[in-house]
Amino acid sequence: MSFDSLRAALAHALALPHDESLAIALASAEPTRIGGPSQMPSHRGPAPEEPSPESERLRALVELACDGDADAFGQLYDHYVKGIYRFIYYRVGSQQLAEDLTADTFTRALRSIAKYTWQGKDFGAWLTTIARNLIIDHYKSSRSRLELVTESIPEGPTTAPSTEQDVLATLTNESLMVAVNGLPSEQRDCILMRFIQGLSIAETAAAMSRSEGAIKQLQLRAIRNLAKTMERDV
Amino acid sequence: MSWRTDDARAFDDALRGRVPTDAEIAHLVAQAERVCELAASVSPSPAFMSSLRTALMAEAATILTSRTTPAPPAAGIWARLGAPARRRIAVGVAALVTAFGMVGLTGASASALPGDALYPVKRGVEVAELSLRRGDDSRGAFELERATRRLAEVNGLTRRPATAASLAATTLNDYSAEAGNGSDALVRSFKASHHRGSIVTINRFAGRAHLGLERLDGKLTGAAATQLDAAQQQLADIVALAARLCPDCGGIDADLVKSLIAPAPSAAVPAAPPAPAEPVAALPPVAPAPVAEPKADTPAEKVAAKADNKPVKKKTSAPAVEVQPTIEAPSTEPSTVTPPPIPAPVPPTAAFSCDELGNSGKFNCVDASTGDPTGWAWSFGDASVPDSAQQNPPQFEYPAPGSYTVTLTVTNADGANTATQTITVN
Numbered sequence: 001m002s003f004d005s006l007r008a009a010l011a012h013a014l015a016l017p018h019d020e021s022l023a024i025a026l027a028s029a030e031p032t033r034i035g036g037p038s039q040m041p042s043h044r045g046p047a048p049e050e051p052s053p054e055s056e057r058l059r060a061l062v063e064l065a066c067d068g069d070a071d072a073f074g075q076l077y078d079h080y081v082k083g084i085y086r087f088i089y090y091r092v093g094s095q096q097l098a099e100d101l102t103a104d105t106f107t108r109a110l111r112s113i114a115k116y117t118w119q120g121k122d123f124g125a126w127l128t129t130i131a132r133n134l135i136i137d138h139y140k141s142s143r144s145r146l147e148l149v150t151e152s153i154p155e156g157p158t159t160a161p162s163t164e165q166d167v168l169a170t171l172t173n174e175s176l177m178v179a180v181n182g183l184p185s186e187q188r189d190c191i192l193m194r195f196i197q198g199l200s201i202a203e204t205a206a207a208m209s210r211s212e213g214a215i216k217q218l219q220l221r222a223i224r225n226l227a228k229t230m231e232r233d234v
Numbered sequence: 235m236s237w238r239t240d241d242a243r244a245f246d247d248a249l250r251g252r253v254p255t256d257a258e259i260a261h262l263v264a265q266a267e268r269v270c271e272l273a274a275s276v277s278p279s280p281a282f283m284s285s286l287r288t289a290l291m292a293e294a295a296t297i298l299t300s301r302t303t304p305a306p307p308a309a310g311i312w313a314r315l316g317a318p319a320r321r322r323i324a325v326g327v328a329a330l331v332t333a334f335g336m337v338g339l340t341g342a343s344a345s346a347l348p349g350d351a352l353y354p355v356k357r358g359v360e361v362a363e364l365s366l367r368r369g370d371d372s373r374g375a376f377e378l379e380r381a382t383r384r385l386a387e388v389n390g391l392t393r394r395p396a397t398a399a400s401l402a403a404t405t406l407n408d409y410s411a412e413a414g415n416g417s418d419a420l421v422r423s424f425k426a427s428h429h430r431g432s433i434v435t436i437n438r439f440a441g442r443a444h445l446g447l448e449r450l451d452g453k454l455t456g457a458a459a460t461q462l463d464a465a466q467q468q469l470a471d472i473v474a475l476a477a478r479l480c481p482d483c484g485g486i487d488a489d490l491v492k493s494l495i496a497p498a499p500s501a502a503v504p505a506a507p508p509a510p511a512e513p514v515a516a517l518p519p520v521a522p523a524p525v526a527e528p529k530a531d532t533p534a535e536k537v538a539a540k541a542d543n544k545p546v547k548k549k550t551s552a553p554a555v556e557v558q559p560t561i562e563a564p565s566t567e568p569s570t571v572t573p574p575p576i577p578a579p580v581p582p583t584a585a586f587s588c589d590e591l592g593n594s595g596k597f598n599c600v601d602a603s604t605g606d607p608t609g610w611a612w613s614f615g616d617a618s619v620p621d622s623a624q625q626n627p628p629q630f631e632y633p634a635p636g637s638y639t640v641t642l643t644v645t646n647a648d649g650a651n652t653a654t655q656t657i658t659v660n
Contacts, residue, residue: 065298067399068298069298070291070294070295070298073290073294073298074287074290074291074294077286077290078287081278081283081286081287082278082283085276085277085278086273086276086277089276090273090276095278098278099278099282099286100592102278102282102286103286103289104591106286106290107290107589108598110290110293110294110297110298111293111297111598111600111626112600112626113298114626115626119351134591137591137594137596138592141594172272173272173275173276176269176272191269195266195269195270195273196269196270196273197273198270201246213242216242216243216245216246217239217242219242219245219246219266220241220242220245220246220262223245223262223265223266223269224262226265226269227261227262227265230265
């Protein structure tokens with residue numbers, strides 16, 4: 001009897017409201033995998049997988065915040081705000097709208113932290129899920145998906161590009177945004193979470209309710225497609 | 235082109251630093267890193283980030299600090315479930331574990347602590363083992379083993395940073411229930427068979443439990459500390475009963491135990507019946523809340539409740555508010571203790587805030603009441619928006635512009651309170 005089958009059987013048989021979380025949480029109990037160089041998200045590569053002092057600190061902050069520690073919530077905000085903003089920005093294409101939705105995301109998180117039921121290590125995934133739902137709500141109530149196209153020139157970085165390099169960066173940011181949004185939605189979200197926001201495999205798996213293996217396959221597929229598109233545009 | 239698992243794993247390994255052997259993988263890693271770099275060049279403005287932070291901290295000061303310790307939700311599924319749900323989980327896991335032939339704690343689950351992912355498995359295995367045992371003697375002994383494990387878990391919890399206080403309190407509650415059930419069963423067995431072994435088992439357990447509880451002294455706060463006091467009192471009663479039933483069954487020094495615990499509350503039960511040697515030592519756990527609801531339970535009722543194997547009252551998001559008075563002192567003990575003062579009952583104070591999601595016309599109302607309410611009644615001033623009994627009702631939408639009155643009434647055992655607000659929809 002392998003641990004994998006026990007985990008799957010437990011997830012099905014228990015059939016609790018949070019059985020997905022339980023299944024994912026049990027999956028996380030597997031032996032730690034080989035780790036690579038520890039890197040900050042979105043600097044050179046996606047987030048590290050192995051438990052690090054950073055992830056332990058974040059877990060402790062989540063526990064404190066759930067217990068009512070406002071300062072802990074502030075520190076969690078500091079850690080996650082840029083990633084959430086980037087995730088939203090590359091979906092909606094507008095700096096103003098991204099700011100609004102970022103504010104909504106953290107406000108909603110603060111107000112419902114009393115009901116936080118995910119594992120401490122999945123806080124980033126939880127925030128991302130809130131952001132995704134807000135984006136969906138926004139599109140439902142706003143004009144249409146054409147909004148992305150009509151506002152297709154993203155405002156990009158706040159300072160106007162002053163050098164040729166900056167201009168190039170703006171253009172490639174544009175083409176990245178268009179390319180990412182041209183992917184099927186699951187691949188798009190995987191790219192957004194893994195490489196734009198900087199979530200780990202485990203967090204992405206939690207946010208998308210898939211297994212870690214499925215996320216690894218998804219990210220490979222997505223990067224392959226993305227590479228094809230972006231190279232075509234160059 | 236096939237997307238085999240090997241490719242996916244190789245790609246992910248390469249992302250984490252392992253040098254790729256495949257040229258395509260290397261190329262894709264470069265692509266991925268480029269995406270990361272591009273994304274990193276996009277950032278929210280510092281002005282936006284700091285103003286949002288200020289706004290969040292201001293709101294956090296009202297939302298978060300007003301919550302009282304007894305009801306903190308802990309990260310982790312186990313602690314936030316009520317007792318019936320936890321039993322369901324344990325039974326469900328037990329059924330599977332037995333089916334898969336995994337009876338007996340193995341590996342990671344054996345050392346799991348409350349809040350860990352594998353903790354439900356550990357508890358489920360215990361239920362499975364218990365179901366395999368027949369007879370008061372065997373079951374009683376096993377329940378005491380479980381109780382000992384709970385103490386080890388609480389100890390483990392105290393060594394973790396930032397553990398939610400409620401986890402320790404919950405686990406101590408479980409300890410008391412198991413200690414009570416176990417000693418009840420062994421006492422029954424002894425009375426039926428007069429087999430010394432049953433009482434010896436109780437005494438051996440008491441020795442270990444005494445050490446375990448002692449080790450926790452000073453390490454707990456709030457509800458958990460109150461639960462610890464109750465557990466120590468319970469242990470003293472168990473020891474006293476065991477000594478009475480069988481004076482030479484290896485009992486530990488009952489006076490030693492008593493000397494280490496605080497003066498125990500022994501509020502006299504109204505119409506105290508004469509003290510037969512009923513299993514009175516095995517108390518249901520004493521709830522930590524300050525509100526007292528004196529109940530004239532007779533020992534017969536308590537025994538019946540024990541037989542049902544319902545260790546604790548149903549847990550709600552607020553702590554259990556009943557306090558069972560302790561049993562009349564056995565005749566061998568001088569009664570020199572005074573009952574603790576009972577604090578005045580406190581009805582809740584209603585408060586809430588409602589916010590619109592952007593300009594969508596959709597609203598979220600969030601409870602901010604104080605005073606440990608146990609019931610919420612929301613109404614939103616329009617027939618199309620249904621009333622809600624949840625603490626935080628689901629998002630809703632008004633059908634037309636206008637002014638609407640939102641009302642929240644909160645209740646607990648001591649009273650009720652209402653707050654209202656007007657929402658204007660443009």
